[in-house]
Amino acid sequence: MTRTARELANYLGANLHGDSSVPISGVAGPDRAQAHHLIYLDSPRHEERAARSAALCVLVKPGTRLTGKTILELADPKFSFVKAAQWLMPEPEPRPTVHPTAIIAADANIAGRVSIGPYVVIEEGAEIGANTTIEAFCFIGRGARIGEDCRLHPRVTLYAGVRLGNRVAIHSGSVIGSDGFGYVFGDGRYWKFPQIGTVTIGDDVEIGANSTIDRGSLDATEIANGVKIDNLVQVAHNVRIGEHSVLAAQTGVSGSSTIGKRVTVGGQVGIADHCTLEDGAIAGAQAGIPTGKTIRSGQVVWGTPARPLEKFKEQYAWFARLPELAARIRRLEEGTPK
């Protein structure tokens, strides 16, 4: 879709300086942009790069000028860039089509305008909502339910009974609804605790590639609306994740832990079982949160076992000075403190 700089300024609510007739048909980074691409600049550090770009139209913070460019002034150029990208380059409508190699159970309930790729398997009683795209090699287990406007990239597995809301995107290789890891040791071996719960995923959730979300043992694993989960993340049985929380890559959440709303979890964080991260908590990358621990609302933690960030940093700074502290103790013992 091609728009003029003026149309884009109106859409975003921006102040325009320069040639308002410049045509814009997409977004790009400054180095790869062509004349008709929109770019953004949100830090003086990148001003030269923006100036050198072939792009003719730039989103900037108020007061910024770039010679020869059409300037759109906005309080948050990056956020406006995202909005512009979605406006200029909407996701292509899926072609409503069912590939002849898809194996779909006779009693599966497939809504209108769905796109089902080659070699998809949809089992008995599954439901697929309107406008949803299921790409090649996806497996939709018995009785699983997928909402509207979802997109499952190739090679996604939904075990039986799993439920997805609307506008859910799942990347290639992820597995939703596998058995939780629960055993009871007795009579010299492990007995498997029943893993007969399910997984419920809300609306507007995105899940990266090769992540795993286990079904609840007796109850459900619950992912609320707007949650974003990166690649290679593990979510164990009975975990609950609140609205608009974000989990970065390779993080693991153990059984029965609860993550509140708008929580931010960095990469490679380990959250043990029965923990609680209250609303707005932040766990820094590689943090380790021990069994049963509660992280208070808005608290920022780091380290293993996790501690408030400022405390951890102060302690870690002294950790670096341990050889010096030890030498000072020795001098005190020797009676030569300086």
Added chain:
Amino acid sequence: MTRTARELANYLGANLHGDSSVPISGVAGPDRAQAHHLIYLDSPRHEERAARSAALCVLVKPGTRLTGKTILELADPKFSFVKAAQWLMPEPEPRPTVHPTAIIAADANIAGRVSIGPYVVIEEGAEIGANTTIEAFCFIGRGARIGEDCRLHPRVTLYAGVRLGNRVAIHSGSVIGSDGFGYVFGDGRYWKFPQIGTVTIGDDVEIGANSTIDRGSLDATEIANGVKIDNLVQVAHNVRIGEHSVLAAQTGVSGSSTIGKRVTVGGQVGIADHCTLEDGAIAGAQAGIPTGKTIRSGQVVWGTPARPLEKFKEQYAWFARLPELAARIRRLEEGTPK
């Protein structure tokens, strides 16, 4: 299968109090249970939740009473719950069927009563034991051997030559027998060390979703009977894991390390190469065990590099008090120790 409370009490060896004729047809958690579901209670903390449950029959520790419920007294209610679940809700027998889209080499050896799902590929010389279920999109490489009563969930890859025992379950997306990560640097580039060994997996092993187990370089990677491996776990070439050991999610075991029997490895643990964890050792979550290290039988370790748990905890407590220790040293230096 529906049983009376009396029949269940007899099966489990429980003391029954209350109405022995209550019908029981499955297990559930207290909140979701219906009248005919069995629940369990193993802590006074959850007594109210059990009392409120619609379930009519509860497994409890000796001496517990719940008004209006049929009570089965047992030393270990949770373990008995697991036994009851398996008795009341046995895994459905797979329907012995081979989907017409499965591609099976002419010389593959498929026993009776196997179930092979759609779009399965089974290569030359592979063997599948009786009563085994291979779900959609599984790939069974040349000469791989699978025992009896196994279940491969959708999208499992067995590379050529891999061997599974009986009653092995592998969850979706796991890869068994990929090449180990071994290179020798020479002449300005990495040369791949031969990765021509195999993987042998014993009986009663369960492997989670999206885990990876590499083949041995020259010998075999060996997983003994009863081992349980969670999701996203990495087991490198030539690793050996002893009977009834358990590895939680996202743990990695590097090349040629040996894990004994009944070892417990927490989540996100890193075990470097050529380590030994003796029988019954326990590595806490996120522990890091350096190259060549031995963890003695029954020892519990934590931290990176891993240390005995009690020592690590004591040291970490002092770590938290480092700012205070530093201030005390300063006061000593200034001659004002208090």
Added chain:
Amino acid sequence: MTRTARELANYLGANLHGDSSVPISGVAGPDRAQAHHLIYLDSPRHEERAARSAALCVLVKPGTRLTGKTILELADPKFSFVKAAQWLMPEPEPRPTVHPTAIIAADANIAGRVSIGPYVVIEEGAEIGANTTIEAFCFIGRGARIGEDCRLHPRVTLYAGVRLGNRVAIHSGSVIGSDGFGYVFGDGRYWKFPQIGTVTIGDDVEIGANSTIDRGSLDATEIANGVKIDNLVQVAHNVRIGEHSVLAAQTGVSGSSTIGKRVTVGGQVGIADHCTLEDGAIAGAQAGIPTGKTIRSGQVVWGTPARPLEKFKEQYAWFARLPELAARIRRLEEGTPK
């Protein structure tokens, strides 16, 4: 292929002692080797194991002798063993064949002598170079380009537009080109930042099983020639990895970080966003490198946050002695320093 010990000695440039007519047809580890297998010995520690082996021919360091064996003396027996393995046991030429169940877009560009397995999907405009093998269940997205002599093991996903060089091997379950994890929070929810870049992978790259490499957001994620990536590794959007660098299992590299040439990254390392690891840097297992940090050329780091290895070891040694240091401070305060 069978060769005599003499032919092998000539090929490797080795000094031969013993029977030069011994036939050799492959390599093995000492315990499993048969008479006609080549083994190597590079440490006196393993001499007895080599002596007991059924193998008749052994690669050794100069000066080593083993009774009854044909000895090939070389400066680096392990490296020569690798070369010998590749010479004696070359990868079998793929049978150029396209399985009838492969679904290949009419305008895909498939070179000669390629092998395409069952249930492969190749979308519009994709290109596959000569002599390349694509195994079962691989998905090659629209416009993806694969060079010559590549091997994609079963169940690899290449998203649209991804480019691979020549002699690239990707193991089962890996996903190349999934959307990066980039969102902007505004108006009470996360908006997805455009993830419209691509992934370019050079020549001679090997990628393990179930790893994930995200496409660039606006630019490209770039993996240079000769890079080796282990299993379950995460490479985020816009990351660049230089020639001949090595990343061990379960390591994660966050967005826009740059890894130089011949860098070694241990297992479970976390590299935050916008980091730089200069040429030849080494990050020990489980190290955590914080946002924006630079690791200088040739530096070895460990710990979280990562520090130079020697410093970290010294500090960690004192960490272990913290209880003792605290006791010494107390004695100083009490006026009884010894």
